[in-house]
Amino acid sequence: MKYKHILLLVLLLIVIDQVSKIYIKTHFYLGEYIQVFGSWFQLYFIENEGMAFGMKILDNDLGKLILTLFRLCAVAFGFFWVKRLVRQGHRKSLLICASLILAGAAGNLIDCLFYGLIFTDTQFPYEVSQLTFSGNGYGQFLHGRVVDMLYFPLIDTTWPQWMPWVGGKSFRFFEPIFNLADSLISVGIITLLLFQNKMLKPREKASETVPEAETTP
Numbered sequence: 393m394k395y396k397h398i399l400l401l402v403l404l405l406i407v408i409d410q411v412s413k414i415y416i417k418t419h420f421y422l423g424e425y426i427q428v429f430g431s432w433f434q435l436y437f438i439e440n441e442g443m444a445f446g447m448k449i450l451d452n453d454l455g456k457l458i459l460t461l462f463r464l465c466a467v468a469f470g471f472f473w474v475k476r477l478v479r480q481g482h483r484k485s486l487l488i489c490a491s492l493i494l495a496g497a498a499g500n501l502i503d504c505l506f507y508g509l510i511f512t513d514t515q516f517p518y519e520v521s522q523l524t525f526s527g528n529g530y531g532q533f534l535h536g537r538v539v540d541m542l543y544f545p546l547i548d549t550t551w552p553q554w555m556p557w558v559g560g561k562s563f564r565f566f567e568p569i570f571n572l573a574d575s576l577i578s579v580g581i582i583t584l585l586l587f588q589n590k591m592l593k594p595r596e597k598a599s600e601t602v603p604e605a606e607t608t609p
Contacts, residue, residue: 393487395478401488405495409572410502413539417507417521422514425543432546438569439514439537453535460504460534467501470494485583486591492580499573500538507536543569 416437425436441456474490508531511521521530531537547565551558584591 393478393484395475398474398478398487398491401491402495402498405492405572405576406499406502409495409499409576412541412572413499413503414523416541417511417539418523419520420541421518421520422516424517431548432544434543434545435541436543436569438540440540441537456504456535460501460536463497463501463504467494467498470497483591483593485587489580489584489591492576493584496573496576496578496580499576500571503538504536505534507539508532508534509536511536538571540569540571540574542571542575 416435420435420437422437422439425434427434442459470490471494474487474494477487477490507529509527509529510523510525511529512524513530514521544566545564547563549563551561551563553559
């Protein structure tokens with residue numbers, strides 16, 4: 393698998409991720425949701441200023457700036473890492489996993505870099521964001537919020553009353569709301585962890601057979 397093929401794959405995945413985010417951003421107000429397949433699959437628009445599950449380094453603008461710069465460095469290193477894997481002749485399965493992780497990281501990085509500049513803020517509950525290039529964005533460069541929309545509350549129930557500590561409390565699985573970029577990162581990492589022994593095993597080179605010298609009587 394050549395490096396240019398990986399770049400095309402990464403670019404395609406980034407485009408799909410960004411199209412889905414821009415559609416949600418310009419058609420949903422913050423907190424709006426629709427049911428796609430019953431209640432277990434919903435499009436639910438939220439914005440995330442932190443990392444996965446909303447975790448933050450610091451709860452201020454400095455923390456957001458540090459996180460965005462960290463993502464920028466990680467993506468830059470990711471391109472270097474993938475190119476090195478190609479040069480070393482690693483297996484196609486490993487290169488695809490690396491491409492998924494890189495595309496997901498780059499997709500969320502774009503949100504952090506530019507969304508504050510090119511989108512107006514959402515006014516709950518009726519006004520959705522609009523694309524803008526006149527300096528009327530909701531934030532500054534490097535301070536954009538990541539768009540999340542995929543929600544799979546497969547189980548929504550209540551713990552039995554007899555259970556200690558949690559009895560009577562609500563239980564929902566799967567509760568986090570995420571996006572396509574998060575999915576790419578998760579699939580790439582989980583697949584790599586499950587099959588790392590096979591993926592990281594060097595490919596066997598075709599053995600060269602040297603014809604035996606003919607013996608003269």
